[in-house]
Amino acid sequence: MPRRRLAKTSKDDNTFKFRHGLDVEIPTIRILLYTDDPDGVTESSAQEKSLSLGLMLERLRSHAPVSARLDPKYVCRYRLGDPKFVDKLNTVLGRESFDEIWFFGINQINLKDFSRGFFEGGPENELDAGERSELERVMGAPGLGVLITGDHSNARPTNAAVNTNPPCPDGGATANHLGLGRAIGRCVPRAGLLRKWDDQPTSIPGEQINTVERFGEEFDETPQTLIPRNVDEHGEPDTQGEPHPLFFYRPGTFITSFPDHTHEGSLDFPTTFDPTVWPPALNSGDPQPLPHVVAYGINQRTSKPIDLVAAYHGDLAGVGRIVADSTWHHYFNFNLRGFPNSAPEGSAADQIGQFYANLAIWLAPISKQRQMAHAMFWELAKYTAAGTQVRRSRLGTPLRSEC
Numbered sequence: 316m317p318r319r320r321l322a323k324t325s326k327d328d329n330t331f332k333f334r335h336g337l338d339v340e341i342p343t344i345r346i347l348l349y350t351d352d353p354d355g356v357t358e359s360s361a362q363e364k365s366l367s368l369g370l371m372l373e374r375l376r377s378h379a380p381v382s383a384r385l386d387p388k389y390v391c392r393y394r395l396g397d398p399k400f401v402d403k404l405n406t407v408l409g410r411e412s413f414d415e416i417w418f419f420g421i422n423q424i425n426l427k428d429f430s431r432g433f434f435e436g437g438p439e440n441e442l443d444a445g446e447r448s449e450l451e452r453v454m455g456a457p458g459l460g461v462l463i464t465g466d467h468s469n470a471r472p473t474n475a476a477v478n479t480n481p482p483c484p485d486g487g488a489t490a491n492h493l494g495l496g497r498a499i500g501r502c503v504p505r506a507g508l509l510r511k512w513d514d515q516p517t518s519i520p521g522e523q524i525n526t527v528e529r530f531g532e533e534f535d536e537t538p539q540t541l542i543p544r545n546v547d548e549h550g551e552p553d554t555q556g557e558p559h560p561l562f563f564y565r566p567g568t569f570i571t572s573f574p575d576h577t578h579e580g581s582l583d584f585p586t587t588f589d590p591t592v593w594p595p596a597l598n599s600g601d602p603q604p605l606p607h608v609v610a611y612g613i614n615q616r617t618s619k620p621i622d623l624v625a626a627y628h629g630d631l632a633g634v635g636r637i638v639a640d641s642t643w644h645h646y647f648n649f650n651l652r653g654f655p656n657s658a659p660e661g662s663a664a665d666q667i668g669q670f671y672a673n674l675a676i677w678l679a680p681i682s683k684q685r686q687m688a689h690a691m692f693w694e695l696a697k698y699t700a701a702g703t704q705v706r707r708s709r710l711g712t713p714l715r716s717e718c
Contacts, residue, residue, distance in 0.1 A: 342686035343384045344679045347413040349404065351392040351499055352421040354434050356647075358389045365649035368419065373656050374668035375675065382687040385675050388413075392499065393436060398429050401439045404499075405449035413453075415678045417462040418503065419643050420496035423469065425476045435472060440498035447482040451504050454635040460678030461635060463506040464643035465496025466580045467524070468517045487513030494580060496643065505592060509606055509625050509639035511583040523578035524641070525616045526623075531575070533644070536653035538663040539575035541623060542611040550628040552607055559609040559626055561638065561673050565660070570670050572663035573612065573623065574651060576644035582608065582622040594632040604631040606639070630681045638674060646671075 348368060350356040360369025372387060379385050390407050394400045404416075422436040429437035442450075453459040470492055477488050483502040487493065490513040494500075497512040516524045526539040543558030550559060562570040588605055595603050606627035611620045627637040644650045651667070658664035676687070 341381075341383055341690045342679075342683045343386050344415065344675055344683055345411075345413045346385065346387040346675060347407065347411075347416045348387055348389045348419065349392070349407070349416055349499065350389075350419040350421065351436055351440065352434050353391045353393050353395045355421060356391070356419050360648060362648070362652070365647065366421075367648050368646060370648045370651040370656070371646045371671060374651070374654075375671040377656055378668040378672035380672060380676055380687070382690045383676065383679070383683065385672070392440075393434070398434075398437060403439075404442065404446040408449050408453060413459065414680055414683055415460040415462070415675065417646075418464055418496065418500050418506075419646070420465060420499035422498040423472060423475075423493040423495060424498055425478050426472060427474045427476045430472075430474070436498065438476060441478055442482060442499055442502045444480075444482040447502050447504065454504055454506075454629075456633070458629065458633075458635040458680035458682070460629075460680065461503060461506045461637045462640065462674065462678060463500055463503055463510060463637065464640045464646070465494050465500050465510050465512065466642045466644065467578045468492035468494045468512075468514060468580075483507065490514050492517050496580075505606075505627065505629075505634075506637045506639060508585050508592075509582060509627075509637065510641075511581040516578065516581050518578040523616060524581065524614050524621055525577050526575040526579055526612045526621070527577050527615060528575065529615060533574075533576050533650050534652045536663070537575075538572040538654070538667065539612050541571050541573040542613075542620070543569055543571070544607075544609050544611065546607065546609060549604070549631060550607060550609070550626055551602075560677055561609060561624065561626065561670065563673060564666055564669055568661075570666045570673075572666045573610075573670070574645045574654070574667060575612075576642050576650060579612075579621070579642040579644065582625050582639055582641055584625075594634060596631050597633050598631075601631070604628055606637065612641075626677075630684075635680065636678050638678060 355366040357364055357367045358369055359367045360373060375385060390402060392402055422440040425440050426435060426437050492514050494512040501507045501512045515522050527533050528537050531537045543562045545553055545556040546559050547553035547556045558569040564570050593603060606625050608622045609626045610624040612623040614621045623641050625639040629636045654664035654667055
């Protein structure tokens with residue numbers, strides 16, 4: 316995808332002037348970055364903030380597309396200094412509209428009381444029925460896109476409280492190990508079903524999923540090798556297809572570099588796909604749209620492939636798109652330190668930055684996708700027309716005036 320090389324014509328609008336001088340209104344893609352750790356997961360790019368999103372945001376902005384304006388906003392469920400304040404998702408979505416939500420949760424489960432020391436939240440760590448209901452609404456007809464992340468499982472907190480009225484089925488309520496990010500991720504409609512939230516993998520030797528190349532470190536300049544899976548135009552696996560649009564890089568080339576981590580989480584899939592949860596296709600006779608793994612990595616501990624990224628093309632069913640990732644370490648400062656933001660074309664660092672932009676574009680609702688396409692069609696049509704007239708003038712054909 317081409318990078319923005321344009322200047323806004325107004326400080327307050329979304330109009331950009333393309334090469335031919337035509338003012339074209341482009342859409343703004345509003346991205347909610349939602350987390351529950353106000354101390355650990357922040358917008359800072361400082362080195363000591365290892366779990367923060369600052370370096371990812373720098374790369375996202377520097378790879379912004381020509382056809383859309385990216386507007387990420389960070390919101391945390393809790394506040395430092397006032398841990399009992401809870402900014403629930405239905406409240407957040409009630410005061411502002413967003414096109415996408417990227418989940419970067421840390422907490423595992425509701426607690427009996429607020430933790431001390433390392434921030435683990437409190438009695439309202441988990442999404443409630445009102446939040447899930449609001450997510451079902453915005454992920455439905457408006458088509459809000461979702462990135463769902465988390466990480467490996469840690470030991471169950473000693474002051475964990477079993478949720479007696481969970482908004483979605485909870486088969487792991489008494490598990491000894493619970494996934495990081497489970498509290499706000501598990502009950503996200505459809506998306507929460509695409510990650511494993513209980514038991515293995517953990518960070519325990521012999522159980523971890525390690526994608527760091529041999530003799531390397533997760534903070535160094537060596538990425539893991541991402542292995543794209545070929546799909547058709549609808550995202551269905553197809554050996555004769557090409558990698559998913561999430562991994563488009565330059566014409567004829569695809570993203571094959573990704574940040575690595577020593578103990579990743581794991582993707583998961585339902586054994587059956589209930590049509591009340593996973594709607595049938597809008598076009599009668601088409602197969603039910605389903606999520607699929609679209610990229611693999613290698614567990615260096617076992618030398619076996621692992622699922623890294625999955626995607627669900629919700630447009631085909633009239634709902635929002637979803638991307639599920641095996642770990643939020645693919646987005647955190649600690650794992651991006653070795654990849655400079657200003658990097659040569661083709662480098663691992665440049666590929667990783669391009670992935671973030673691709674993700675923002677692909678998750679956008681279909682209405683924004685169409686606005687982006689409209690802007691690009693204008694760019695193509697007017698630029699091509701201008702070029703044709705220049706060529707004609709060089710051959711002695713008079714230039715026609717344009718409106």
